[in-house]
Amino acid sequence: MPFSPLAQLRGLVLLLPWTAYLLGADVALSLLLPLKLLFPTLVFNASSLIANSVWAWVQRIFVTWNHASIIVSSNQRLPKGESAIVVANHVSWTDFYLIQEVAQRSGMLGRCRWFAKNSLRWVPFLGWGLWAMGMPLVSRNWTRDERELEKVFRGVVQKKWPVSKAPASPPPNTSPAPSGAATTTAPS
Numbered sequence: 001m002p003f004s005p006l007a008q009l010r011g012l013v014l015l016l017p018w019t020a021y022l023l024g025a026d027v028a029l030s031l032l033l034p035l036k037l038l039f040p041t042l043v044f045n046a047s048s049l050i051a052n053s054v055w056a057w058v059q060r061i062f063v064t065w066n067h068a069s070i071i072v073s074s075n076q077r078l079p080k081g082e083s084a085i086v087v088a089n090h091v092s093w094t095d096f097y098l099i100q101e102v103a104q105r106s107g108m109l110g111r112c113r114w115f116a117k118n119s120l121r122w123v124p125f126l127g128w129g130l131w132a133m134g135m136p137l138v139s140r141n142w143t144r145d146e147r148e149l150e151k152v153f154r155g156v157v158q159k160k161w162p163v164s165k166a167p168a169s170p171p172p173n174t175s176p177a178p179s180g181a182a183t184t185t186a187p188s
């Protein structure tokens with residue numbers, strides 16, 4: 001899709017400050033890495049705080065500045081701070097905005113950990129941050145991914161880390177699963 005020079009300039013103006021911030025976040029996440037062995041939960045919490053600010057900014061660009069309207073329909077609100085495993089009907093890469101919106105309403109934006117494609121590792125600035133904050137990067141080859149997934153779920157299961165992993169359901173035996181959906185209208 002061709003963009004007019006003005007739209008390109010607008011894109012730059014919106015994205016450059018965020019990219020600079022992302023670079024700072026990468027540095028902060030990297031500095032936390034050596035502490036991970038000794039204080040894993042503290043590092044997980046701090047990484048989540050940093051991630052929250054980065055993702056909230058992305059969300060603001062989409063919703064506030066680009067006027068996307070996200071409609072969340074559900075017969076039940078996800079409780080604040082509830083951990084969830086979210087299975088998305090991944091029809092377009094923009095669905096992360098929808099998942100982030102739902103996570104944000106539950107105060108879990110910074111706790112989102114995506115099963116991201118391994119190749120995202122090579123996206124400048126973003127890839128390093130994803131890796132440093134412990135996003136599960138998968139190759140879709142089970143032989144290779146098994147260890148990565150085991151590592152990811154160890155934090156959730158053993159250390160009881162709150163997490164929102166990319167419709168969401170409450171733990172069994174608590175309440176019926178909310179049937180929910182988020183839709184968006186793309187900005188023109």
Ligand SMILES: *[C@@H]1O[C@H](CO)[C@@H](O)[C@H](O)[C@H]1NC(C)=O
Pocket residue numbers: 041042045162
């Ligand atoms: C990490 O965050 C959780 C949830 O906010 C909190 O209960 C816990 O005390 C924090 N732990 C550390 C070590 O910061």
Ligand SMILES: *[C@@H]1O[C@H](CO)[C@@H](O)[C@H](O)[C@H]1NC(C)=O
Pocket residue numbers: 141142143144
């Ligand atoms: C998956 O990974 C294993 C170990 O690296 C490799 O031996 C195997 O050929 C891979 N399978 C596919 C379908 O790529």
